Amino acid sequence: MNGRWHALAVGVLFLVLAGLIFLTSDPRVEISGAERLLRELLAPLESGLSAVTRSVTGLIDSVSSFARIQEENRALRQEVAALKLQVRSLQSYADENENLRRIAGVKARLPEESLTARVIARSHNQWFGTVTIDLGRNDGLSTGLPVINADGVVGYVQNVTARTAQVTLLTDPRSAVGGMIARNEVPILVEGAGDPLGKEATVRALVGGAVMQVGDRIVTSGLSQVFPKGIPIGVITHVEYDSTGLRQHGVLTLDVDFQRLDWVTVLLGPSDIDVTEAFAGDSASEERPASVAGLGERSGGSLGERDR
Amino acid sequence: MRWWLLLPFTILLVAVQSTLLAPLAIWGIRPDLILVFIATVGMVSGPLAAGSVGLVTGFCIDAITGRFVGLGAISKAVAGVVAGALGQRVFKENALVKIASIFLTAVVDGVVYFLGAQAFGFRFDLQQSLFKVLLPGAWYTAAAALLLYPLFTRVWGLAGSQATPGEAAGNRGG
Numbered sequence: 001m002n003g004r005w006h007a008l009a010v011g012v013l014f015l016v017l018a019g020l021i022f023l024t025s026d027p028r029v030e031i032s033g034a035e036r037l038l039r040e041l042l043a044p045l046e047s048g049l050s051a052v053t054r055s056v057t058g059l060i061d062s063v064s065s066f067a068r069i070q071e072e073n074r075a076l077r078q079e080v081a082a083l084k085l086q087v088r089s090l091q092s093y094a095d096e097n098e099n100l101r102r103i104a105g106v107k108a109r110l111p112e113e114s115l116t117a118r119v120i121a122r123s124h125n126q127w128f129g130t131v132t133i134d135l136g137r138n139d140g141l142s143t144g145l146p147v148i149n150a151d152g153v154v155g156y157v158q159n160v161t162a163r164t165a166q167v168t169l170l171t172d173p174r175s176a177v178g179g180m181i182a183r184n185e186v187p188i189l190v191e192g193a194g195d196p197l198g199k200e201a202t203v204r205a206l207v208g209g210a211v212m213q214v215g216d217r218i219v220t221s222g223l224s225q226v227f228p229k230g231i232p233i234g235v236i237t238h239v240e241y242d243s244t245g246l247r248q249h250g251v252l253t254l255d256v257d258f259q260r261l262d263w264v265t266v267l268l269g270p271s272d273i274d275v276t277e278a279f280a281g282d283s284a285s286e287e288r289p290a291s292v293a294g295l296g297e298r299s300g301g302s303l304g305e306r307d308r
Numbered sequence: 309m310r311w312w313l314l315l316p317f318t319i320l321l322v323a324v325q326s327t328l329l330a331p332l333a334i335w336g337i338r339p340d341l342i343l344v345f346i347a348t349v350g351m352v353s354g355p356l357a358a359g360s361v362g363l364v365t366g367f368c369i370d371a372i373t374g375r376f377v378g379l380g381a382i383s384k385a386v387a388g389v390v391a392g393a394l395g396q397r398v399f400k401e402n403a404l405v406k407i408a409s410i411f412l413t414a415v416v417d418g419v420v421y422f423l424g425a426q427a428f429g430f431r432f433d434l435q436q437s438l439f440k441v442l443l444p445g446a447w448y449t450a451a452a453a454l455l456l457y458p459l460f461t462r463v464w465g466l467a468g469s470q471a472t473p474g475e476a477a478g479n480r481g482g
Contacts, residue, residue, distance in 0.1 A: 013363075017378030024370075024377040025428040035371045042319050042372060049327035057331045 096262060102150030103263050109278035112228070112269025115139060119261050120164070129155075129172035129192060133264060136163040144226060146267045152232035152255040152279070153177060153220060154264050165266075170233070171198045171258055178224040179203070179233050182217040186210040190218060190233055190252060198258025203236060205248045212239045212248045222274060228267065230276030311364075317463070318365040321345060322372055337444045339452035342369065343417055346384055347410045347453065348460035350391025358395075362388030379424040387417035403454065410453040414446035 031039075100116075107114055117133035135141050137160045147154040147167045155169040168175055175192035189204045205212060216236040222229020232255045239250035321341045329338045342365050350358030366384030370377040391413040398405050422437055 014382070017382055020378035021376050021382075021424065021428050024375055025430065031374055032371075035374060035377075038319070038368065038371050042323055045319065045323040046327055049323050053327050053331060 095260070099150070099263050103265055106148075106150045106278055107265055109280075110265075110267070110275055112267055112273060112275075114268055115141070115266045117165070117264055117266055119264060129169035129175070129194070129198065129258065130158065131155075131167050131169065131261060131264075133165050133167055133266070134163070135266065136160045136165050138162050140268060141165045141266055146227045146231075146271065147264050148227075148231055148267065149256060149261070149264050151257065152234070153227060154256055154258075154261065156226055157266065167264070169198065169258060169261075170201060170254065170256070171195055177227060177233065178221045179218045180221040181210075181212060181236075182219050185221075186212075187221055187223075188212065188218065193251075198256075199253060200237075201234065201252045201254055203250050203252045208246050210248065212236055212250055214239055214250075218252060219276070222272065225271050228271050229274045230279065232279055314361065314364050315368065317345075318342065318368045321365075322369060334448065335440070335444065337441070337448050339449045340414060340417070340445065341452070341456065342366075343384070343387060343414050343449055344410065344453045344456045345460045345463075346388045347391040347413045348457055349464055350388050350393075350413070351395035351406070351409070351457075352461055352464055353392070354396060355389040355392025358388030358392040359385045360388070362386070376425060376428065376430070379421060379428070382424060383417045383420035386420050387413045390416045406457065407450045407453060410457075411446050411450035414449045415442065418442035418446060 103116055107116060115135055117135040119131045120134045121132035122130075133147075141157055141160050143157055143159055145157040147156055153170050155167045155172070155175060158166045158168040160166075170177060170190070170192055171194065172192045173194040177190045178187065179190045180187050187206045188210070189206055191202050191204065193200055193202050195201070203212065203218065214236055218233045218236065220227040220229055220231040220233060234252040234254040236250050237253045239248050241248055325338060325341045329341070332338065346358055346362045346365060349361045362384035363381050366381035367378065369384075370380040373380070391409065394409040394412065398409055419442070422442065
């Protein structure tokens with residue numbers, strides 16, 4: 001009997017619910033009081049929990065965003081560093097290209113045989129100005145050969161091995177090159193001053209009454225039996241008389257940038273020639289006075305290297 | 309059983325499900341907390357208690373939803389009865405069995421609701437309802453039950469319910 005009552009109750013309940021479902025199967029504009037009460041009870045709870053959810057998800061988003069931003073920042077920094085390296089590398093290639101272009105230009109204009117070498121090492125101490133190049137005896141190099149680049153005199157070959165050669169730079173205190181003032185071909189002596197920056201050398205007038213002026217361009221005189229005539233050396237920036245008041249000496253700013261010496265040209269041919277024209281189109285030579293063009297008109301003195 | 313606790317607890321679960329669980333939705337599917345609770349009741353106290361709890365909580369949800377009022381009550385009640393029946397027949401201490409039982413309970417709930425809505429003129433797309441709503445939802449609910457089952461068991465115990473003889477024996481044995 002009890003089971004039948006239960007079954008009846010379930011059946012009635014089902015019918016009631018079915019009726020309710022039928023009545024509420026379409027969307028309604030009006031809702032009952034019970035539904036309204038439930039929703040009113042639910043609303044503040046949902047509102048509070050939503051705020052909590054927003055806070056928590058906001059916090060999680062912030063944390064994950066922070067991590068992502070940090071990661072992005074780190075990636076961008078790495079990219080910037082890599083790009084800087086690339087720019088530096090490209091700049092280096094551009095400089096090297098420009099350097100080689102200029103060397104090739106000068107080399108093509110040189111009337112004598114020459115070899116282009118790369119500087120592979122620099123002085124092991126700062127007292128001496130030497131570099132090692134990647135050509136040696138096997139390439140035909142020998143002691144005493146002049147070394148230049150597109151800007152002018154670099155130095156001369158001090159000694160050679162089978163595959164390398166050591167070049168004493170013009171800035172070395174042991175160096176001396178016979179030069180002349182381009183405008184009047186008055187002979188002077190250019191000596192290395194041991195300038196660690198490789199920017200300056202000293203000049204000394206060799207004949208009494210010779211007048212050097214600031215701004216005078218100095219080129220090789222061609223009488224040293226080492227350097228051909230007409231290779232740029234530098235520009236006089238300071239002049240004064242010695243204690244006797246008869247001879248001048250001064251300071252020369254060198255044309256060659258010894259800090260950025262990567263490629264050089266070793267001249268193999270005879271030194272008794274005039275290479276002025278080979279440097280005529282060079283940018284450094286463009287600054288030279290017009291009188292340089294008439295360099296061969298009068299012969300100037302040249303003493304050659306001090307240590308030779 | 310303190311039945312009066314069921315209403316606020318249901319409201320709390322509905323609120324949690326509609327707010328806190330929203331960010332946990334996967335492809336728009338959230339676990340059904342109330343179904344986990346009903347299944348828990350079924351496992352612990354049998355089909356009659358679970359069917360009753362399903363009926364009450366389902367009706368509350370229907371009233372809050374405002375559409376097909378009573379259909380949720382029926383589907384949840386049926387699901388509760390099924391959960392209770394399974395709880396009496398399977399070795400529910402095994403986690404996999406428990407998950408499978410709750411999955412089946414969720415499927416029954418979904419199928420009853422689907423068929424009921426169809427019967428009252430609402431047209432669902434069968435394939436989409438089955439593969440995008442019903443089955444994924446059932447799996448998610450079953451997975452959530454792993455975490456929630458112990459909590460809901462305790463809540464059900466605090467509500468003054470009594471475990472079925474089998475459950476009581478199981479608890480003593482465990």
